[in-house]
Amino acid sequence: MPKLIKDGILTQNEWQWLVTDEAAPSAEALETGKWIVPFSVYLTLKSEGLGNAKNLGVWLASADNVQDLAPHLKDLNIVGLNFEKFADGRSFSQARIIREQLDFGGEIRVNGDFYQDQMFYLARSGVNAFLIEDDANSESMIESLSDFSDSYQAACDEPQPLFRRRV
Amino acid sequence: MYVYDEHDRQIISERVNQFRRQTERFLAGQLKEEVYLPLRLQNGLYVQRLAPMLRIAVPYGMLNVAQLRKLAHITRHYDKGYCHITTRQNIQLNWPNLEDVPDILAELAEVEMHAIQTSGNCIRNVTSDQFAGVATDEIIDPRPYCEIIRQWSTLHPEFAFLPRKFKIAVSGSEEDRAAIRFHDIGLQIVKNDSGAIGFKVLVGGGLGRTPVIGQVVREFLPEQDLLTYLEAIVRHYNLNGRRDNKYKARIKILVRAMGVEAYAAAIEQEWDKIHDSQALLTDKEINRTKSFFTEPDYESFDEKSCADTLNERAQKDKDFSNWLAHNVGKHRVAGYRTVTLSLKPNGIAPGDITDSQLEAIADLAEEYSFGEVRSTHEQNLVFADVQTAHLRRLWRALTKLGFATANIGTLTDMICCPGGDYCSLANAKSIPVAEAIQNEFDDLDYIYDLGEIELNISGCMNACGHHHIGHIGILGVDKRGEEFYQIQLGGAQGNNANIGKVLGPSFSRESVPNVIRKLLDVYVESRVEGEAFVETYHRVGITPFKERVYAKAN
Numbered sequence: 139m140p141k142l143i144k145d146g147i148l149t150q151n152e153w154q155w156l157v158t159d160e161a162a163p164s165a166e167a168l169e170t171g172k173w174i175v176p177f178s179v180y181l182t183l184k185s186e187g188l189g190n191a192k193n194l195g196v197w198l199a200s201a202d203n204v205q206d207l208a209p210h211l212k213d214l215n216i217v218g219l220n221f222e223k224f225a226d227g228r229s230f231s232q233a234r235i236i237r238e239q240l241d242f243g244g245e246i247r248v249n250g251d252f253y254q255d256q257m258f259y260l261a262r263s264g265v266n267a268f269l270i271e272d273d274a275n276s277e278s279m280i281e282s283l284s285d286f287s288d289s290y291q292a293a294c295d296e297p298q299p300l301f302r303r304r305v
Numbered sequence: 306m307y308v309y310d311e312h313d314r315q316i317i318s319e320r321v322n323q324f325r326r327q328t329e330r331f332l333a334g335q336l337k338e339e340v341y342l343p344l345r346l347q348n349g350l351y352v353q354r355l356a357p358m359l360r361i362a363v364p365y366g367m368l369n370v371a372q373l374r375k376l377a378h379i380t381r382h383y384d385k386g387y388c389h390i391t392t393r394q395n396i397q398l399n400w401p402n403l404e405d406v407p408d409i410l411a412e413l414a415e416v417e418m419h420a421i422q423t424s425g426n427c428i429r430n431v432t433s434d435q436f437a438g439v440a441t442d443e444i445i446d447p448r449p450y451c452e453i454i455r456q457w458s459t460l461h462p463e464f465a466f467l468p469r470k471f472k473i474a475v476s477g478s479e480e481d482r483a484a485i486r487f488h489d490i491g492l493q494i495v496k497n498d499s500g501a502i503g504f505k506v507l508v509g510g511g512l513g514r515t516p517v518i519g520q521v522v523r524e525f526l527p528e529q530d531l532l533t534y535l536e537a538i539v540r541h542y543n544l545n546g547r548r549d550n551k552y553k554a555r556i557k558i559l560v561r562a563m564g565v566e567a568y569a570a571a572i573e574q575e576w577d578k579i580h581d582s583q584a585l586l587t588d589k590e591i592n593r594t595k596s597f598f599t600e601p602d603y604e605s606f607d608e609k610s611c612a613d614t615l616n617e618r619a620q621k622d623k624d625f626s627n628w629l630a631h632n633v634g635k636h637r638v639a640g641y642r643t644v645t646l647s648l649k650p651n652g653i654a655p656g657d658i659t660d661s662q663l664e665a666i667a668d669l670a671e672e673y674s675f676g677e678v679r680s681t682h683e684q685n686l687v688f689a690d691v692q693t694a695h696l697r698r699l700w701r702a703l704t705k706l707g708f709a710t711a712n713i714g715t716l717t718d719m720i721c722c723p724g725g726d727y728c729s730l731a732n733a734k735s736i737p738v739a740e741a742i743q744n745e746f747d748d749l750d751y752i753y754d755l756g757e758i759e760l761n762i763s764g765c766m767n768a769c770g771h772h773h774i775g776h777i778g779i780l781g782v783d784k785r786g787e788e789f790y791q792i793q794l795g796g797a798q799g800n801n802a803n804i805g806k807v808l809g810p811s812f813s814r815e816s817v818p819n820v821i822r823k824l825l826d827v828y829v830e831s832r833v834e835g836e837a838f839v840e841t842y843h844r845v846g847i848t849p850f851k852e853r854v855y856a857k858a859n
Contacts, residue, residue: 195619213372225343225426227466231543235461239578252338262462278502288312290456292583293463298581299532300312301590 141276143194144245146266146283148276153195153216155249155269173216177202180210188294191215197249200228204235211242219265221250230263235288237264254278256283260279306367306677307452307597309417317414317459321420324348325407327843332404332704347427347465350406354729359398359406360423361413363450365433365475366394366679366687373678375416377663383409388663390648390656392720392769393472394432394680395423399727421459426467428458428539432474435681436643438598441635445494445627447477449594450531453586457532464539466840468546469554471539472511479800484682486519486802487774488509489556490538495525502528508538508568509560512768517557518805522569527589529586530576536584537590539577572575578724586596601675601690606640611693623815627711627749628700633691640693644674646686646708647718651743653707654720655701656684673699683720685713716758716825717743720771724764724781733781733788738762738817745818757827758838763840774798776839777824779817790817794824794850795842806847807843809855823853 141182153297156163156175163173165188174195193263196276197218207217217236225229229248236242236243247267248260254298261283270276292299309317329346330336334342344491345351350362361376368376376396380388382407389397401409413419425428431454438446454473455596458464463469474488485491486584487521491507503524526534538556547553560568619626622775634643644667649655656790658666666686669679673695681687691699704707712718722728724735761775767783772778778793789811796805812820825838826848832841842850 166687189399224340225466226548227426227464229543230463230466231540234540255323255340255344256466259460259462259465262496286316286319286460289462290316290459291461294552297583301453302583302587304310304312304590 139271139272140249141271141274142269143276143280143283144247145278147282151269153247154230155197155218158199162181174216182275183212184210184213184245190281195196197246197247198232200226200232201299204232204240205267207236208240211236211244213241214244216245217242218247218249221248221252224253225253229265230259233260236289254282257282262295270272306369307364307448307594313417313456314414317417317419317421318411320348320460321407321414323411324410325470328404328407333798343425343466344408345403346425347422348406348410349423352402352403352539352729353399353727355727356400357403357406358421358727359401360432361396361398361418361420362423363394363396363418363680364455365431365437365448366435366681367448368680369416369676370671370676370678372416372418373667375412375418375619376524377660377667378408378520379412379658380663383629387657387659388655389660389723390680390684390686390769392682392684392722393430394682395430396680397723399641399723408518409663423574424470424742425465426471427465428461428467428473431455431458431607432472432483432488432682434478435687436634436689437477437484437679439636439638439641439643440478440482441637442479443477443637444479444496445477446595446598447475448494448598449495449591450477450492450494450504450528451475452594452597453590457535457584464543465818467543469556470552471542471556471839473535481799481802484771484774484798484802485772487512487516487798492531497525504531505530506534508572509557509565511555512555512771512773513555514552514766514768515555516559516768516773517561518802518804519557520560520565521772522565522572526590527671529588530580531586532584533580533582534572534576535581535794538573541572541575545771555566561661600638601637603641603690604692608639611640615693615696624711625697627699627753628709631711631715631753632709632713633696636690636738638690642691642693642696643697644688644691644696644703645681645713646688646703647710647712648685649712649718649743649786650706650707650710651747652740654721654723654726655739661710662706665702668707669699669702672724672766681832682809685718688722711749714757714759715748715752716755716760717752718759719743720759720761720775722763722770724762724770728764729767731781732766732768732783733764733790734814735762735764735770735779736780737780738779738790738814741814741818742821747824755828756837759796760821761796765826771798773804777821777840782811790814790816790855792817792820792824794847795839799841808847809851820854823848827853840859 180196197214222281327346477494493505507519535596546845648756679687725731791811793805
C-alpha cells in the first residue's frame with residue numbers, strides 16, 4: 139500500500155487511485171471507499187449522478203488541460219496530478235494554475251514517477267500531498283521539503299517575491 | 306557589479322548543501338543514475354568523453370578579481386590547471402572529480418558564484434553585451450535587468466523540467482552584441498516616445514539542428530512587466546512545448562508551429578491572467594538593482610588630447626598600433642577605452658586559459674580596470690574601463706601573458722566549441738581545425754587586409770560553436786565513422802542576423818585550411834573597395850565560391 143506525505147507529515151492514505159485502464163468504481167464502491175479517478179472517468183460518473191466531494195476526486199494526466207477542470211473544482215476536495223515521467227514538468231505548471239488561477243483550496247496530490255528532489259519545487263508550485271512507495275524513506279523525503287529556507291520567486295507557498303520582502 | 310546580500314548567500318549555500326546530499330546519496334547507491342542526471346546537470350555537471358565537466362555560471366559575463374583568483378585556485382587544485390570560456394560567457398572545467406564537485410561549489414559560493422542551471426532543461430544563465438555600461442551606442446545598461454532575471458530564474462520551482470533548455474539574452478545598445486536573435490527569448494531594451502524604458506521581446510530564436518531567427522512578439526513591454534511576461538512565456542512553453550521528440554522540443558518549434566501571430570496572442574492571453582500579480586516589478590527593486598551598476602570613479606580627461614597622444618605613440622610602433630586598431634574599442638567616457646584580451650593566440654585552443662594567467666589577469670584588472678573583467682560569447686575577456694594613458698603599459702603586460710594577439714574581429718578570432726577532444730556529443734574534433742586554420746593564416750598583414758570576418762566552428766549540429774552565424778561556418782560531421790567538415794557561408798549575428806548556407810559536400814580535416822584559402826581568394830578577387838567578406842558574399846552569391854572550391858572534382 140503506498141504511503142502518503144501530506145502537509146509535511148506521514149499520514150494515513152484513505153483514497154484509492156484508479157489507474158487509467160481500471161473499471162470505474164461502482165455506486166457501492168463509492169459508498170464504502172474514496173476514489174481518485176481519471177478525468178474522463180470522473181466526467182462519466184458525474185453524468186450518472188454518482189460521487190461527491192467526500193468520496194470522489196479526479197486526477198489529471200500531464201497532457202490534460204487544467205482549464206477543463208475549472209467548472210468542476212467547486213465539487214472537489216482533492217485533485218491528483220500524475221507524473222508519467224519525472225522529466226515531464228507539466229505537473230508543476232498544472233498545480234500552480236489550479237492553486238493560483240483557479241483558486242483551489244483543497245488537496246493537490248502527486249503520484250507516479252516524481253522523485254524526492256522535486257518535492258520542494260512541487261510544494262512551492264501548490265502540491266501539498268505526495269503518494270510514495272511503501273518502502274520509500276519518508277523521513278528523508280520530508281526533510282527535502284525544507285531544502286531551502288528562502289526563494290527568489292513568488293509561488294504558492296510565498297505570495298511575495300523576495301524583492302518585495304527585502305528590507 | 307551586483308553584490309550578494311544575506312538572502313542571496315543563504316540560497317546559494319543551501320543549494321550547495323542540497324547538491325552535496327544528492328551526490329552522497331548517488332555515491333552510496335541510493336539515487337539512481339537516471340534521477341541523479343538532471344540534478345547534476347542543473348548544477349552544471351556533465352559526464353563527458355574522458356571526465357566530468359563542470360560549467361560555472363558567469364552571470365551576464367561579469368567577473369571580479371576575487372572570483373578570478375578563486376577560479377585560478379579551483380582550476381589548480383581540482384583540475385589540470387586550465388579552464389575554458391564558453392560561447393555563453395560561462396567557464397568550464399574539463400577534468401574535475403565528481404566527488405569533489407560539492408566542494409568546488411562551496412568554494413565558488415564564497416566568492417558569490419555558482420553553477421546553477423548552466424545545463425539541463427531549465428532556464429540557463431542569462432547573457433548580455435560584454436560592453437554593457439560603457440558602450441557608446443548604449444540606450445540603457447542591460448545588466449540590472451539581467452540580474453533581475455538571474456534572481457527570478459534561479460531555482461524557479463515551476464520551470465526546472467521544461468521540454469528543453471531555455472536561454473535568455475538581453476541587449477541594451479543600438480547594435481546587438483549579445484546574439485539576442487538566436488536565443489529562446491531575446492530582449493532588446495528600448496525607450497518609447499514618452500521616454501519610458503521597456504523591452505522589445507523576441508521569441509523562438511536558436512541555433513542547433515534547426516537554426517531560427519527569433520521573431521518579435523511584442524514591440525514594447527514596460528520594464529515593470531518584465532518578470533510577469535517572462536513567466537507567461539515560459540509557462541505556456543512548459544505546458545505546450547513538444548516533449549515527444551527532443552529535437553523538436555525547443556520553443557522555436559512551438560512558435561513556428563503556431564505561427565508568430567497566434568503565438569503572440571496566446572502569450573498575451575496567458576499574461577493577462579498574471580500581469581498584475583506580485584511578480585510585477587517595483588520601481589524600488591529596479592532602482593535597488595541599478596544601484597549596483599553605477600559608474601566607477603572615472604577621472605576626467607580631455608578626449609581629444611588623450612586621443613592625440615595615443616595616436617602619436619601608435620605611429621611609432623606598428624605592433625602597438627595594430628593592437629589599438631583591433632583589440633581596443635571606444636568608451637562612453639572621455640579618456641577611457643575598452644580592451645579585449647584575445648584568447649585566440651596561435652597554438653592555444655580558443656577560449657582556454659590557465660590558472661596563473663587568471664591570476665595575472667586579476668592583477669592587471671585591479672591595476673587598470675577597477676578590478677572587473679567580462680567574458681564574451683566570442684570566448685575572449687574584456688577590460689571595460691582602461692585609461693588611454695595606461696594602454697601602452699597594459700599592452701606590454703598582455704603581450705607577455707600572450708593575450709595581446711591583435712586579431713579581434715578577424716579571421717583568427719574564431720568561435721570554437723570544445724568538440725570531439727572533450728565533448729561526448731561531438732561528431733568531430735573542432736580544436737585541431739581551429740589550430741590548422743591559425744597555422745595556415747598566421748600573417749597578420751594578410752588577415753588585416755581581409756578585414757572583418759567571423760569564422761565559427763562546431764563539432765556537431767548542436768552548434769555550440771555558432772557555425773550557423775559565422776560569415777564562414779564550419780560544422781563537424783560523421784561519415785561512416787570518419788570526421789568530415791561541412792562549410793557554410795553568409796551567416797551573421799547582430800542586427801543583420803542571418804543563417805549561413807551550406808556550400809556543398811563536406812571536406813576532410815586536412816583539406817579545410819586550403820578550402821578556406823580558396824574562399825578567401827574568391828573574396829579578395831571579387832570585392833569592391835571597402836566591402837567586407839560577408840557583403841561580397843551577399844552581392845556575388847554562393848556560386849563563385851562553390852565553383853572555386855569544387856573545381857577539381859569537376
